[in-house]
Amino acid sequence: MCRSRKSTDSIQPNPKSPRRLSKSSRAPSSSSKTSSIDPPSSATFFTVTSTTTSCSFVNNRHHPTSPSDSSSLSTTPSYSLPAHLKHHLRDTPHIYPLSDISSATGNFLLRRLSPSSSAWRCSLRGRDVAVFRRRLRRPAGLPRLRQLLASICRSHHSSVAKLLGASLSEGDVYLVYEFVEGANLSDCLRNRVNPDYSPIASWASRMQVATDVAHGLEYIHHCTGMNGSGFVHNRIKSSSIVVTEDSLNAKICHFGTAELCGEVAEEDEPLSSPNTPKLMRTNSNAMKFEGTRGYMSPEFRSKGTPTRKSDVYAFGVVVLELLSGEEPLKYSFDRESGDFRRTSVIEGAREAARGSVRRWVDKRLKDSYPVEVAEKMVQLGLACVDDDPERRPDMGRVAGRVSKLYLESKTWGERFALPQDFSVSMAPR
Template sequence: MCKPRASSDALASQPAASPSSRRSSSSASAKRRPAATGASSSSPSTSYSGTGPSGAATGTGTGTATASAQRRGATSSSSTSSASSGRASLAAARASLPDPPVLYPFQELAAATNSFLAKRAGGAASASAAAYWRCSLRGRDAALFQLPRRPGAAAVDAAALARVGRYHHTSLARLLGACPAGAHLYLAYELPPGAATLAACLRGPRNPSFTALRSWVSRLQVAADVAQGLEYVHHHASAVHGRVSAFAVIVSDPGLRARLTHFGAAELAAPADAREVAHSPYAAPGSSGSEPSREADVYAFGVLLLELLSGEEPEKYRFDRGTKEFQRVSVVETAAAAAAEGGVRNWVDRRLGDSFPVSAAERLVEVALRCAALDLEDRPDMMWVAGKVSKVYLESRVWEQKLQVPTEFSVSVAPR
């Protein structure tokens, strides 16, 4: 602090400069200013101290203005690039979403199905919930189901379709649209290439001994897909399916991935009547309620899981030589008897060729029997069921990779 004061005193003690010396000093200062200004423009962040207050102010001010201009340009370019990136992301997100379902006119559906005279696939021609028409709607392969309309319900409009079609999941079939016509409702779903119903994959229509699901992991893949689809319907869509069966599951190739159809039928179509519920193998014995529920969905999935494991129909009639009568036998009863006697290994579908982990099969049978409990309160939540099935599926994938069993022949460690 002493040095600046001494410097000022020395300057004050000097004699006054002459006019000529002042002119030469001002001209020298003027010659130095452009250089200082040029230096400040090339180096905006540099501060100057020896050119006088005006020179320092000029250099610093020019550097600050240049830096501000550069910062404004960088900010503008970054905001422009951010906006363009946001628009591209939004466009990509919109492109990934499925098209909203549409209302098809009755004449278009009639033309696609030869006035509904074309042969149905997936089941008997009289079973409206099982059979469907394979057709092409506006350039897309579709499966068209005919369901009874809810009596006295309001007409199906675009708002109702939007409520159903806003949910999209990998385990749910994509709804293309609907057509209410008289007492029936037609629902169209996108049909993947080489797709067939789960019932047709388990038991060929022409050759019941043939199955497209020849490996243990392929069966568990279907079970995990259906379980995750139902879990999505119950807990993420806050809805009820109401028509779970092997005829409502579409299996596509490659990968043998399963998709659940009839999602939204509980809202758009009429519930099954008491007679249909009483004769349905996917409904609990003595079930008389026609309104769908989550507990009914869980029971139906339990039957479906046992059907996957055994390869048998959910129910069939066997002739009893003792009574000379046909007796109804359900897959739930045979699975419960096998679990009680420790014979799950002999109960599993023989077409799998003994190439499956027995402990995993026993755990899945236990899960399925809990789902098919007669008491509603004893049935588990679908989230718990999907977790158990997915865990066994992942363990089975690890088992398959370690074993590497060829599918052409079977491996048995003990006689059945």
């Protein structure tokens, strides 16, 4: 709730209305009427008082800002909520009927995000959304799903794609996210049509992506869940990060998937259920979950349980991808030995840290970057992928470090008067 002193702004009556206000009604008084802006068929309201401006967002009912306002609510005229205000209101999590999702996706046959994926883009209840089908790793009833959805959908960050709702179907869960226009980071770094082209070919754009992802992951770890206890993402990788086409900012996708699919150990879950089977990290025979090759930390590969430290490891791999443009793991054929040779971006970074970082950094940057900052970013990425999880930094510390290096890069760019305003298209060249 926000309050201010007497305001000169007030909501004027409809000019087409024949009713006129008398002088007495225009004069302020201690029992002045309130005007409300009510969104049609919505449970959220915005109230404005003529003498004291009061903004309150409440659910399911009117909450007067003071006892004297309660009598005036019954005679308050209604107005439709402006579109620019609706965008900022908190979304109510939905439990969608499976029939709605099936109808929106053409019985799961239309508009797949990729030919072989279990993901669709569609319009659902007037929203442009992306629907992902995921397997339920542990049984979860509808009350449990509602609890988790309420906690996850309460979270909002500019670098995290919003979860709007979900639907249960036997052993699967359908997750409905806002659709983010752009291209995933993997495609931006490795253009299959033209390998020499990248929409993020400047140092500033790559530092912007690193900063956005770092702060988004810090938010997930420390500012989500019940009482800010935090969540684990478990899907940090370049293909799960979307670079928006208009501003080249980055958004983390699939937030909440690990919790809703039952992939997180009970000791990490802020909303525990007595009926949920325990999953102990120290038990080698416990249930394990698969990860993505190249992004899995050593302890995740051995125990199969995602943690915040395994998220930090995956973020470190993404940082090294941003710097080099290379894949996390790559296999190339060696003609001399007649066998395939495995190349890791982590091994390449460690070798570069002992020698020349400039020779290892992506050539498409054309040496237009501060070398000292690049070296510090390599060291930060290597610290995040340390084999010992206890030696990896916390995401709060990582985000602060990346922000500082971003500002140093910006100062370097201003010193050399590099152009900052340009338009970029995600289309292949």
